[in-house]
Amino acid sequence: MKATQIDHALDGTLTPEMELISRIEKMDEETVISRVEDGSLVIMKRDNGRCVAIGRGATTKVNVNLGTSSDTIHPGEEIEKAHIAEKYGADTITDLSMGGDISAIRRSIFGHTSLPITTVPVYQAVVEKGLMDMTADDILSYLKIQVDEGVSSVVLHCVQKKMLERIKGAGRVMGMVSKGGSFTSVFMLSNKCENPFIEHFDEVMEILRKKDVVLSLGNTMRSGCIHDLWDEAHKMEAESNAQLAHKAHEHGVQVIIEGMGGHIQANDIAARVQFYRSLSNYPLFVAGPLPTDIAVGYDHIAGAVGASMASDVGADYLCYITPAEHLSLPSPEQVREGLVAFKIASHIGDSIKYGISGKDLELARKRVRFDWEGQMEHALDPDKPRTMCPDNPGPCTMCGKYCAISIMSNYLAEGN
Amino acid sequence: MKATQIDHALDGTLTPEMELISRIEKMDEETVISRVEDGSLVIMKRDNGRCVAIGRGATTKVNVNLGTSSDTIHPGEEIEKAHIAEKYGADTITDLSMGGDISAIRRSIFGHTSLPITTVPVYQAVVEKGLMDMTADDILSYLKIQVDEGVSSVVLHCVQKKMLERIKGAGRVMGMVSKGGSFTSVFMLSNKCENPFIEHFDEVMEILRKKDVVLSLGNTMRSGCIHDLWDEAHKMEAESNAQLAHKAHEHGVQVIIEGMGGHIQANDIAARVQFYRSLSNYPLFVAGPLPTDIAVGYDHIAGAVGASMASDVGADYLCYITPAEHLSLPSPEQVREGLVAFKIASHIGDSIKYGISGKDLELARKRVRFDWEGQMEHALDPDKPRTMCPDNPGPCTMCGKYCAISIMSNYLAEGN
Numbered sequence: 001m002k003a004t005q006i007d008h009a010l011d012g013t014l015t016p017e018m019e020l021i022s023r024i025e026k027m028d029e030e031t032v033i034s035r036v037e038d039g040s041l042v043i044m045k046r047d048n049g050r051c052v053a054i055g056r057g058a059t060t061k062v063n064v065n066l067g068t069s070s071d072t073i074h075p076g077e078e079i080e081k082a083h084i085a086e087k088y089g090a091d092t093i094t095d096l097s098m099g100g101d102i103s104a105i106r107r108s109i110f111g112h113t114s115l116p117i118t119t120v121p122v123y124q125a126v127v128e129k130g131l132m133d134m135t136a137d138d139i140l141s142y143l144k145i146q147v148d149e150g151v152s153s154v155v156l157h158c159v160q161k162k163m164l165e166r167i168k169g170a171g172r173v174m175g176m177v178s179k180g181g182s183f184t185s186v187f188m189l190s191n192k193c194e195n196p197f198i199e200h201f202d203e204v205m206e207i208l209r210k211k212d213v214v215l216s217l218g219n220t221m222r223s224g225c226i227h228d229l230w231d232e233a234h235k236m237e238a239e240s241n242a243q244l245a246h247k248a249h250e251h252g253v254q255v256i257i258e259g260m261g262g263h264i265q266a267n268d269i270a271a272r273v274q275f276y277r278s279l280s281n282y283p284l285f286v287a288g289p290l291p292t293d294i295a296v297g298y299d300h301i302a303g304a305v306g307a308s309m310a311s312d313v314g315a316d317y318l319c320y321i322t323p324a325e326h327l328s329l330p331s332p333e334q335v336r337e338g339l340v341a342f343k344i345a346s347h348i349g350d351s352i353k354y355g356i357s358g359k360d361l362e363l364a365r366k367r368v369r370f371d372w373e374g375q376m377e378h379a380l381d382p383d384k385p386r387t388m389c390p391d392n393p394g395p396c397t398m399c400g401k402y403c404a405i406s407i408m409s410n411y412l413a414e415g416n
Numbered sequence: 417m418k419a420t421q422i423d424h425a426l427d428g429t430l431t432p433e434m435e436l437i438s439r440i441e442k443m444d445e446e447t448v449i450s451r452v453e454d455g456s457l458v459i460m461k462r463d464n465g466r467c468v469a470i471g472r473g474a475t476t477k478v479n480v481n482l483g484t485s486s487d488t489i490h491p492g493e494e495i496e497k498a499h500i501a502e503k504y505g506a507d508t509i510t511d512l513s514m515g516g517d518i519s520a521i522r523r524s525i526f527g528h529t530s531l532p533i534t535t536v537p538v539y540q541a542v543v544e545k546g547l548m549d550m551t552a553d554d555i556l557s558y559l560k561i562q563v564d565e566g567v568s569s570v571v572l573h574c575v576q577k578k579m580l581e582r583i584k585g586a587g588r589v590m591g592m593v594s595k596g597g598s599f600t601s602v603f604m605l606s607n608k609c610e611n612p613f614i615e616h617f618d619e620v621m622e623i624l625r626k627k628d629v630v631l632s633l634g635n636t637m638r639s640g641c642i643h644d645l646w647d648e649a650h651k652m653e654a655e656s657n658a659q660l661a662h663k664a665h666e667h668g669v670q671v672i673i674e675g676m677g678g679h680i681q682a683n684d685i686a687a688r689v690q691f692y693r694s695l696s697n698y699p700l701f702v703a704g705p706l707p708t709d710i711a712v713g714y715d716h717i718a719g720a721v722g723a724s725m726a727s728d729v730g731a732d733y734l735c736y737i738t739p740a741e742h743l744s745l746p747s748p749e750q751v752r753e754g755l756v757a758f759k760i761a762s763h764i765g766d767s768i769k770y771g772i773s774g775k776d777l778e779l780a781r782k783r784v785r786f787d788w789e790g791q792m793e794h795a796l797d798p799d800k801p802r803t804m805c806p807d808n809p810g811p812c813t814m815c816g817k818y819c820a821i822s823i824m825s826n827y828l829a830e831g832n
Contacts, residue, residue, distance in 0.1 A: 070816035098818055126818065168828055173780045175821055175828040182820035189827060224821070225780030226772050266728060267768045291724075291767065293776040293783070294794055295760045297801030301720050302760050308707075308721045312682060326783065327804040328813045344711045344718050351707065352683045356642050360709040364589045364641030367709070367742065378710055385713030388743040397744040400486035402514055402542065404598035405591055405640070411605060412584055412591040 004212040004252040009037035017043050021053040031057065039245070040281040042254040044092060044116035044152040044214050052091050052116050052152075054256060055283035060311045060346035060353070063118070063285075063319045064090040064339055067097035068105060070127075072329040075105050080332040082113040088339050088381055092152070094118040094319075096179075098127050107149065116152030118216060120180045121145075122187075131186055136196040139187070140203060147213050155258070156197045156204070157181040157218035158244055159237065161188060166233040167221065174224025177262060181220025198244070205251040215248050215255045216285060217241040222262035225293050230268065242279035249282070256317065260310070261287035269306060270313045277314060286310045287319040299325040300334075304341040311349025318342050318349075336381070343380045368405060370394050420628040420668040425453035433459050437469040447473065455661070456697040458670040460508060460532035460568040460630050468507050468532050468568075470672060471699035476727045476762035476769070479534070479701075479735045480506040480755055483513035484521060486543075488745040491521050496748040498529040504755050504797055508568070510534040510735075512595075514543050523565065532568030534632060536596045537561075538603075547602055552612040555603070556619060563629050571674070572613045572620070573597040573634035574660055575653065577604060582649040583637065590640025593678060597636025614660070621667040630670045632701060633657040638678030641709050646684065658695035665698070672733065676726070677703035685722060686729045693730060702726045703735040715741035716750075720757040727765025734758050734765075756797045763796070784821060786810050 008015045014022075018032045021043055025032075032053075035041035040056035054061050064085040066078050078097065085093050093115050097105045102124045110117060121143040129138045143154060157180045164185055167176065176182050188195060197204055208215055221237040223229070241257050248255040257280065260272040269289060276284050288303040289310060295302035303321035311318060322330035322338030330338065351357065359378050366374035372389045376382035390396055395403035424431045430438075434448045437459055441448075448469075451457035456472035470477050480501040482494050494513065501509050509531050513521045518540045526533060537559040545554045559570060573596045580601055583592065592598050604611060613620055624631055637653040639645070657673050664671045673696065676688040685705060692700050704719040705726060711718035719737035727734060738746035738754030746754065767773065775794050782790035788805045792798035806812055811819035 069813055070818055071813040072816075099816070123818075131818075131823070164827070172828070173777065174784050176824040177820050179815055179818060179820045182823045183818075185827075186823055225776065225783070226767070227777045227780060265767055265772050266724070266764050291764045292760060293779045294763065294773075294796050295756075296779070296791060296795040297797060297804060298756050298760060301717050301757050302764070304717050305721050305724045305760065305764055308682070309725070323800075324804055324814070326812065326814075327801055328806070330814075340711075340714050341717050344708060344714060344721065347710065348682050348707045348718070348721055351642070351681055356681050357710075360641065361589065361643045363709045363712070364643060367641070368590050375712060379712040380710050381713060384739075385743055388713060388740055390744070396742065397485055397487040398740070398742075398746075399595055400488075400515075402486055402539075402547075402595060402599075404593050404595045407547070407598045407602055408592040411580075411601075412588070 002210065004209055005036050005043050005254060006039070006249065006252040009033045017045055017051045020051045025053050025058045027057050038281065039249045039255065040283070042214055042256055042283050046114060046116050046152055047150045048114050050114050050116065054317045056281065058316065060315070060349040061091035061317045062339065062342045062346050063092045063094055063317065064335060065094045065096050065319065066335065067095045068099035069329045070099045073099040075100060075108060077332055078105060079108060079112045081335045082109050084332055084336050085339060086113050086115055088336055089343050090115060090339055092116045092118060096120060096123060098123050102127060110150065118153040118155060119146050119151050120155040122157070122180055122183045126183050131183060132190055134187065136200065139196050140200060143204065144207050147207055147211055150211070151213060153214035153216050155180060155216040155218045157184040157220045158195055158197050158241060159185055159220040160195055160198065160240060163221060163233045163236050164189070166236060170231065170233070172228045174228055176220065177224035178218060178220045178222055180218050185220065201247065205248065205253055208253045209251065212254065215253050217244060217255065217257050219258040219261045223264065224262060226263045226265050226291065228263065230272065238276060238279060245280055245282045256283045256285050258285045258287070261289055263293060264289040264291060264306065266291035266306070266309060269309045273310055273313045273315055283316040284314065285317040285319065286315045288321050290321070296326060297323055299323065300338040300341040304345040307342055307345035308348045311346055312352045315349070318346055340381045418626065420625055421452050421459050421670060422455070422665065422668040425449050433461055433467045436467050441469055441474045443473050454697065455665045455671065456699070458630055458672055458699050462530060462532050462568055463566045464530050466530050466532065470733045472697065474732065476731070476765040477507035477733045478755065478758045478762050479508045479510055479733065480751060481510045481512050481735065482751065483511045484515035485745045486515045489515035491516060491524060493748055494521060495524060495528045497751045498525050500748055500752045501755060502529050502531055504752055505759050506531060506755055508532045508534060512536060512539060514539050518543060526566065534569040534571060535562050535567050536571040538573070538596055538599045542599050547599060548606055550603065552616060555612050556616060559620065560623050563623055563627055566627070567629060569630035569632050571596060571632040571634045573600040573636045574611055574613050574657060575601055575636040576611055576614070576656060579637060579649045579652050580605070582652060586647065586649070588644045590644055592636065593640035594634060594636045594638055596634050601636065617663065621664060621669055624669045625667065628670065630672060631664050632672045632674055633660060635674040635677050639680065640678060642679045642681050642707065644679065646688065654692060654695060661696055661698045672699045672701050674701045674703070677705055679709060680705040680707060680722065682707035682722070682725060685725045689726055689729045689731055699732040700730065701733040701735065702731045704737050706737070712742060713739055715739065716754040716757040720761040723758055723761035724764040727762055728768045731765070734762055752797070759796045
């Protein structure tokens with residue numbers, strides 16, 4: 001059977017993917033090998049050769065969710081979102097399509113982006129086989145199909161019966177808000193069985209190993225509001241996912257843990273990251289977190305605050321949130337707004353993890369010279385500010401002729 | 417001479433303003449009196465009776481800057497911005513007008529909002545008397561005029577020659593970026609004199625006492641980019657402002673310290689707040705801070721991240737930043753975006769200072785019932801999400817019929 005990145009790392013072999021990551025992340029080759037070996041660094045790859053590293057020592061990565069829903073099916077807009085994701089610096093895309101011809105939409109997104117793509121295979125099983133009718137074989141067969149098509153990563157929700165029993169009647173305000181988690185839960189409840197991915201774990205490992213697809217362990221128990229505090233179900237899932245991650249790693253399968261996501265009080269963020277870190281060193285993927293529920297229509301901003309706080313203390317991989325979160329499927333423009341907000345969060349996180357970046361300095365040097373187009377070279381999104389800045393070099397209209405920088409530049413430059 | 421809030425507090429008298437603040441801030445009356453007395457809580461008031469408390473034990477407040485510039489003079493838009501500020505929950509407004517008929521614009525803004533208004537009197541002196549021609553008498557006479565008109569607070573930049581000498585040739589990338597600070601500095605340099613506000617401190621105190629106007633000590637030395645690190649000039653100004661604040665307080669004048677603002681690495685924010693706190697307990701006002709320079713066009717988001725971090729550790733009062741920061745005078749719509757971003761930051765800060773709010777819980781309870789209009793009652797901005805949510809109760813178009821909350825609600829509600 002074909003060796004995975006972990007197999008090669010165990011042999012001490014530097015793969016072309018690791019070599020590429022070493023260059024991109026400015027991490028020496030031995031470090032890349034040892035981190036892939038211990039699972040703290042994961043490499044998502046596309047068959048086009050593109051590689052993205054997530055985890056220890058790598059810059060904080062940002063994922064863009066896109067895809068149709070049962071209510072909103074505009075495949076062209078999903079393609080547009082994929083273009084936007086790539087243009088404005090997303091590291092990965094997750095296709096969550098549940099409306100229209102899901103396979104065709106997925107293939108089309110594949111064709112329009114070079115970024116690694118993640119899917120949640122149970123979504124397609126639910127749509128095409130029915131939530132109440134799908135079988136474990138159906139779920140696994142969609143997993144196989146999507147792996148064969150070249151997805152870089154899949155999300156599997158390894159919720160267990162004991163967790164479901166724990167949140168039943170536990171008084172959570174929002175109950176369960178994970179879509180993939182709810183599908184898997186309904187499957188388990190209606191078939192009176194345990195989790196299909198855990199029941200068929202060896203087969204799942206075999207499927208993922210075939211193309212060295214990264215396993216992302218979903219966060220079914222995440223909170224849907226900040227008043228749904230950390231509870232026993234959260235803890236059980238975090239512990240169980242850490243154990244499953246170890247098992248996957250032993251199979252040579254790279255793994256990411258989705259954790260602490262959803263809605264969390266701001267002062268709990270650091271402690272939760274530390275809790276996950278106490279369980280394992282696999283890369284930590286967070287959605288948001290959202291430290292307030294009242295930022296409706298502005299959840300990308302609340303999420304950027306939470307994600308900055310989470311990445312500051314060690315989250316490796318951020319799932320963006322758009323202004324449309326909790327309201328509607330986002331438009332392409334809202335995808336851009338959400339992505340840029342999370343690029344800001346990852347950049348701020350990196351400034352704490354790795355020190356402040358030269359990009360900020362380059363931009364400031366252009367700013368002090370009123371070189372507008374020069375600033376845009378370093379801006380996270382050059383297009384939006386271009387519509388707002390002066391056409392020619394010179395102070396902006398905020399201060400006009402009373403610009404402090406201009407007024408003081410002669411005095412300060414005299415320097416002696 | 418009329419007694420100020422501090423005078424009354426020293427006498428142990430509860431003023432109507434303190435009584436109002438006690439109710440608004442849910443702080444007992446004795447606590448309000450003692451905090452006004454020690455200066456850790458400041459009350460800004462309008463002649464219409466409106467009072468806003470800033471400081472220890474009060475919720476984190478948000479200021480909106482508005483006003484014309486020399487390049488962009490649309491008084492009608494400034495009125496619109498004042499309406500937006502009040503509608504979306506700004507606590508105070510600062511009128512920074514430097515274009516058109518400044519007095520008329522200020523009076524018009526006064527007439528269109530009930531919020532406390534702050535000004536920077538040197539701005540009008542510069543425009544109407546000339547940066548190189550204005551005298552100390554001119555500056556003080558504009559201060560008097562604006563105080564007589566009923567401003568609630570004034571910003572005075574108490575930069576000193578020794579600070580100017582310190583940053584001259586110090587290699588700061590962005591030099592000086594405080595407009596009021598640069599005007600005051602130019603005045604000092606061209607007249608070869610010390611700071612006019614310090615030179616005439618007793619007179620300034622007399623003017624402010626007359627209407628119990630809050631003195632906001634400006635932050636001339638703030639950094640214009642995150643690579644301009646904390647330097648000796650910053651430290652000198654922070655220490656000098658703390659001393660001046662003590663002097664003002666001894667005169668019975670309420671005082672706020674503008675500090676640490678501008679651009680700061682994220683991991684310095686907590687330490688800087690602590691540094692200011694080590695010098696005095698006067699309310700701390702921060703602009704941003706911005707923890708990155710590359711969020712051009714999205715500085716409201718970078719600022720909301722920095723402001724959340726600052727308010728988490730004790731900043732009392734946040735000056736908003738709009739998406740147009742560094743680019744142009746903001747439009748009314750950009751004022752709204754900036755304000756809501758900073759309302760999010762202050763709300764997150766309060767969740768750490770005082771625990772999570774019932775508003776979040778109320779919103780979550782409406783959300784789980786798909787009560788869209790009910791959610792809007794608790795939203796920071798109900799208008800924007802109204803354009804994005806479903807018209808009728810039911811899951812949103814993000815998940816449609818595959819909504820996790822719907823799918824799991826029966827199982828979870830069975831509770832036993």
